[in-house]
Amino acid sequence: MVDSQIVLWGQTIAYTSYALVIILLMAWFGLKITKAGKSNKVSNTFFYSFVGFLVVLGVSLHIVTYNTIPWASMDLNRDDIKPDKVFNITMENHQFILPSDRLIIKEGEKALFDVTSNDLTYGFGVFRSDNSMIFQMQVVPGHRNDILWQFEKPGVYTIRSTEYSGPKGAQMILKDVVEVKAQ
């Protein structure tokens, strides 16, 4: 499975390129409209082509990501996929209650994190040691909150609440409690 860091790099490059182009385009436009000369016609064909481009872009983005980001389809179809490991986790009083001190997974295994909240709305996120995020989900009381994930790289990871649950929530961090072992 493609690592989430690779997806983020792709996004960074795509968005940064777009941002630079649109900033330069607006700067050029600002200069151009103040220059003397005849007013310009804007053709209807140009306008409708732009509308068509937006439609194609809006629709194709999700088709592309669905087919290139592996966890997207796995997430939508997770009820039909048998996990290799299941971890039942409870959240209550701003604490994580784990089934064991360390959650041990083998590289390439599909692990299901089934998280229940007994009081507030929390978040459940897994982070690398450099604080970058692998994934997250919301944890809503009274509902099933489960996420299936395939870890591609061995390492030790941290769990952290990713949703605000009052000032106490900022301390909801369990360092190095997920261990992914090499096959």
Added chain:
Amino acid sequence: MSFKDTFLNGEQGMFKPASLTPMQKLVLRFIVVGLLFYGFAVIEGMIMRIYQIEPISAITDYQYFAILTAHPLVGIFGSTYSLVFGAFLFLVPFLMKKPLWSVKLGNWTFILITVGTLTFWLAGFITHYAPLYTLYWPLPADFTQFSPIGGVFFITGIALVMVGAVFFVINVFKTITYTPDGWDKQPSGALMASAIGYEGLRNLFKKKEKRKEHLVSLPVAAIARGTVDVALNAGIILFTGVLILVYLVSHLFGTDLKDTAVDALLYKNWFWWGLDLIADGLVLIFVAGTWYLLAMMITGKKLFMQNIARAALLVELIVSWTVWSHHLLSDQAQPGFLKIVSGELVTAFELITQGLAFFITLATLWKAKPLKMTNELKFLLGGLLGFALAVPAGIMQADIGLNRILHNTQWIIGPHVHVAILVGLTMTLYSAIYILLPIVTNGAKLYSQKLANFHFWAHLIGGIGMGAFMGMAGLEGMLRRTIYFNGEFNLYMVLAGICGGLLLLAFLAFFYNIVMTVGLKGVIGIFTPSKLNEKDLLPVEEK
């Protein structure tokens, strides 16, 4: 003129508050208070920017989150609602060439928004009530963390703002449809149908020769359609406020109601449906309408593709009722079809509707070249750039795959929210202020063009820069709505802080420029009653 004279009487003494009509005073009051609340929000923002670099020992974490709760609400309700409502209560009658239906109700809108904002701000400041603007259930009723008395005042403040918003809605629609004294009977139903887009929709199914003409102008149609979302949003927030108040008051009277009686996910759907009527509804519709009006006023020409623009405003209104699920893409219990249809596909329509508004505005300006680079034009271009940057950032996060690694990170609040609000929305509002200033002040002269230029560049660079550095931190995993105690993302936060400082300087330059334009006596004069006829929008000799 000496500095003292200018400070007291305004630039060249040209601003005469006694010459203002009640309507001009009303809009200027909204502007003054809107800018003051914007100043509140900027200072709060800077406190939080510093806190993200290094937690300040004098501010507890409870106080920090109380600031985080108040900050967006002061910015949106106290500042933006004041500026937008003030401008539109003036522009609807101005564009329709008829008096406002009720100046008294307009004044009540002003009072309720001002008092309401001060009430919820003070409740947060004093009691540290901090459930954030999202109010995820059952956090607003968590009495182990928050004071119920603080909550009662906080929710009451929000409710006052919403009542003010309801008064604004009534005033706008009554002004569009009513018949002023001495006028021929106005076709109320037809005016309403034209304003909200029903007549335009019917025209689509009629032969060309049978199509009816639009009875209201495009900017008024935009205001009316955005106002529909203001009404729906006020209803949702008022209902939610009452629900929370029931829990707060019951607790104060010694009875703790079961918080499980409210389904947290259903509540989240309900609340986001209502909140999105602001973020993805009235803001986008009002902004598009304002762009069109500004482009027409700056160029003095008709709007490019105005029928398409009118139709797009209706599409945007309908889209705004159906996009809320993009906020719940990380909620695993949320049905998959809602995530795909509402969260992804309908949300992608915003790229199309906002892209259309962007293109139409630029094409209108382009056709009228050469144009002079006035303050209103440069701020309009800044506003267009802001949305051109922020909307695609939002569309990216409204994707099931990408949301998994972006939700609740600084990416959301930086390149999307802050760039949309600070660069897109605020620069559009500044453009409107610069173009309306001579109209509503009867020709007051701007104190300093150099300060206006500094305001533009500092705001533009500060806003885009802050959003960009927050976004970079977000892509590296930095969350929003939390505190990092060990300087994990210090480099980005220092750079974002410097850009935030530029935003603060930009605001101070603008505020000083406006005060020196109208003078201290002028500012005070805005708040004294006008002796002129309240049915006149402008002084009679100015017409």
